[in-house]
Amino acid sequence: MNPSGRTSVFGAVHFGYVIIETRRFADWRRFGADAIGMHHEDLDTGLMRFRLDDQECRFLLRRGPAEDVVATGWHIDDHATFEQIEARVRAHGVPVREGTAEEAALRGVERFLRFPGPKGITQEIYTTPVASAEPLRMLASGFVTGDSGMGHIAITSRRPTEIRGYFNTVFDARLTDYIDETISGFKLKVRFLRVNERHHSLAVVGVRGLPIDPIRTRVQHLNIQAATLDDVARSYQRVFELGFEMAQSIGQHTNDKELSYYARTPSGFEWEVGWNPIVIDENTWQPSHHQGISIWGHTPVGQTILHRLDQFRLGARSLARPEDTVPALSGAGIPDD
Incomplete structure (x- = not known):
């Protein structure tokens, strides 16, 4: 049970797939397959998928103008928990829609439900992924998924406590820790939320002190976990050799100890390839x-004052897109610990 008295779904939720809308299919094919090293599959002229493991789809790219993440999928362990999450969302008056059989097939799942999520990113839940019989063709030796899910997503927000409230309401997400960081004179707080043993499946960067959200896209970055340190180093080299922009050099994080780098995707948001983050022990962990x-x-990498000005120019577009935190599921938000 959690403090509200309801049965918790924590531990039965896993970050499962991402849907990206883009017109830059050729660039994404080179980026995903030739640079990062994922398994690539063309479905038709307007659809493309990447795999990391035996699940049919981890990243679905569809043709469209957003150049952004438009939906995230969450693997739920069993039908009882799936129905429990559905009931939670419906009980708050938020519409839930079932995907069509064709949409489910594209995502590599038997069936799924969708409902509104923060920052306009649709949230989708599913119970049964479809395993592919096709052997993986990847430059990488492998990626870490399994019980921890496939990595994490990071977003910026002017209303971070409401984002945390949303994921607590829907998935019983727990706070792992905070990071305080000062960037260009502005103090930012990053909240790291977990839904299972992975250190975090969601990072929320509070930007309330900034005049605008400096990130044009709904997401700041996506993360996948490489199986070996050699995979990280080799993909880092390929990103440079193929002419893709490197956002941040290889480094190691203070909180989850993951060693990683950040590349710039063809759609503009960042892509983190990491290795060996710590795994949370629920019996001993305390937020810090x-x-x-x-x-x-x-x-x-390669950042000049012109790059920074351009980033804020692009970020100004976010002013035209009000930030939706789905208030019905966010409650009053969760105060900082």
């Missing part, structure tokens, strides 16, 4: 504060 994102490294 850390000062600074990294122990070492993670320095901006």
Whole structure:
């Protein structure tokens, strides 16, 4: 049970897939398959998928103007928990829709439900992923998924406590820790939320002190976990050799100890490839504060004042898109610990 007296779904939820809308299919094919090293599959001229493991789809790319993440999928362990989450969402008056059989097939799942999520990112839940019989064709030796899910997603928000409230309401997400960071004179707090043993499946960067959200896209970055340190190093080299922009050099984070780098995707948000983050022991873990994102490294690559000005120019577009936190599921938000 959690403090509200309801049965918790924590531990039965796993970050499962991402849907990206883009027109830059050729660039994404080179980025995902040739640079990062994932398994690539063209479905037709307007649809493309990447795999990390035996699940048919981990990233679904569809043709469209957003150049952004438009939906995230969450693997739920069993039908009882699936129905429990559905009931929670419906009880708050939030509409829930069932995907069509064709949509489910594209995602590599038997069936799924969708409902509104923060920042306009649709949230989808499913219970049964479809395993592919096709052997993986990847430059990487492998990626870590399984019980921890496939990695994490990071977003910026002017209303971070409401984002935390949303994921607590829907998935019983727990606070792992905070990081305080100062960027260009602005003090930011990053909240790391977990739904299972993975250190975090969601990172929320509070930007309330900034005049605008500096990130044009709904997501700041996506993360996948490489199986070996060699996989990280080799993909880092391929990103450079293929001419993709490197956002941050290799470094190690203060809180989850993951060693990683950040590349710029063809759609503009960042893509983190990491290795060996700590795994949370629920019996002993206590949330804590850390000062600074990294122990070492993670320095901006090729950043000049013009790059920074351009970033804020692009970020200004976020002013035209009000930030929706889905108030019915966010409650009053959760105060900072």
